[in-house]
Amino acid sequence: MTIKVALKHHTAYHFDRPVTIGPHIVRLRPAPHSRTPISAYSLKIQPKNHFINWQQDAFGNYLARIVFPEKARQLVVDVELIAEMTVINPFDFFLEESAEHFPFRYGEQEQIDLAPYLRIHENGPLLQRYLGSINLKRQQTANFLVEVNSKLQQHINYLIRMEPGVQSCEVTLEKKIGSCRDTAWLLVQILRHLGLAARFVSGYLVQLTADQKSLDGPSGPEQDFTDLHAWAEVYVPGAGWIGLDPTSGLFAGEGHIPLSCTPEPSSAAPISGATDKCEVEFKHSNQVLRIHEDPRVTKPFTEDQWQSILRLGDEVDQQLEQQDVRLTMGGEPTFVSIDDMEGAEWNIAALGKDKRRLAGELLLRLREKFTSGAVLHYGQGKWYPGEPLPRWALSAYWREDGEALWQDNKWLADEATDYQLTSADAHQFIQA
Template sequence: MTRVSVKHRIDYAYDHKVLLSPHRFRLAPQRDTQAIIEGHSFVLRPANRLYWQHDVYGNKMARADFDEKTDFMSVEVTLEIELTSVNPFDVLVDDESQHFPFLYPSIVKNALLPYLQIVDRSSVLTAFVGCFEKFHGETLSFLVQLNQHICNYIRYVRRLEPGVQSCEMTLRTRTGSCRDSAWLMVQVLRRIGLASRFASGYLIQLGTASGDSVELHAWAEVFIPGASWIGLDTTSGLFTSEGHIPLAIGPGPEQVALVEGLTEPCSATMTYQFELTNH
């Protein structure tokens, strides 16, 4: 068991005073994270009226309304977390779902419809998915193979441009950020009949060759009856673990933006920083 503190700060600077629209922040950890969240604080400046809400997918969300014009905005999130090693394979898959392919019971499938929508029908993706459509075997073993295949096939790059690449672009270039390969995984899973969703949050890594670290990260989740949602990290090729702290989860990237809001026309810069303290 390890206790850590995470501080995450985002600063926006505007070249003149502007009026900010209502902003929404999905920067609170999910209740069902594999880690234990012992404390969470959210500080936003300038002065605002803050309302805590939940979106339609159950993500906790802060809405801020601003009355005065400003030339800056800053957000600071602090988390106190207890990390205990978990075995992602220690799950009980329902009998009828232990071997792939399988069909969801109708009542389950109806609840999962938003996570079964296929929004990318490119021929490049169709050809890629064809490699997996004929697989028959143990479900968890199949997910391991699929996750590792995408991890090995797509070279990770740190991409600063906003948004997510199309699956076709990711497959043609064989490169992508964590959010690009996660979205590819979501669409592959749906093509083979498995409900999947997009997750965005923090990744805490301790004791690596480069030291301890925390950063924003994205991964995919797949619904397996009995095991519920299983996280697949396409950057590492591993199942998610206690170091993955989800902040927002939904059918696709556009539903889980961590910060949403508009400003009057201006020139703006954004900087961010992380601080991880291992107790």
């Protein structure tokens, strides 16, 4: 299922008097390798009297070179685009056999091609100390990249820093705080010290509110959000460029829309240029709007849509009844694990280390959700061919009129508690 969003990015420079505006470079068009589908894009510039030429820089990024023939009191850049937020699996890649495990070496031709992305710019003592804390033992490359990225995210706190430019690695490591630009550049230098080609990425970050609250971690933003962002990409043979976001500690996904990818941050600035000396009032805003989204498991039909479906179902039932068509239907939900999707108990086995326990917890939660005063029954259910015993059937029964069948839940044993009871206790209970 796809959510289609419209992104609007407004940047305005208001000058205190008419000034000469030198040629400007605008790097605000999604890069050719963006994995998020972009179905529409527009760039509008004020003042209207200008010349614009679309180009690609030495690294393949799109850029608009804009020339202004007359003085003006403002410079306004408006970007609008439509993106399809199709879920992207950032681990959907195959590695060359030579690069499946870290450390690895690039081929001779690759080293020539990647030379700008292997150049080390910083080599301070704090950076060397941090490099010494990284586990360099032979391991799967994907796991190594996950560890390096998440380790840096935990080490550096995030700060919104409006000042232009990028901090040095030493400053970021000393303060243990930095903007997305600072942390991205630090990660680029770390990767290069480790022998991995890396580049700096400037782009848009789109974060949409989750349909449902997460059960085992942060649920993300409370409102749909977009802004300019920065992260890093590392080149691994077989996979190509892989996006790593050290601000979040995650790999880049559908919400990461790259605009410019370069060996150094200065070449990826969203807007660069000069004007006459003057006083400037700077304004900017970013907005993301959902313009289409399909119903899905986590966000199904609206109430009106459900009512329409139910009315149609009633009409079908009436026609079936009128024509004496008698049908029966059976069905059951199939549960899978959020953190053990490959486990046998969630695919082929009747039980495992977690399924029975989680089923009991779910039964208690459903009891509280549906009713009060329900009586619980733990018994046998379906008996599948080839299995030695029937499967467990956990049931909750209650009266529709609300009358309690079970008065006090404290008399129901907690399966997770060992009460030290014996067969003698069971016999006494039966005889009571």
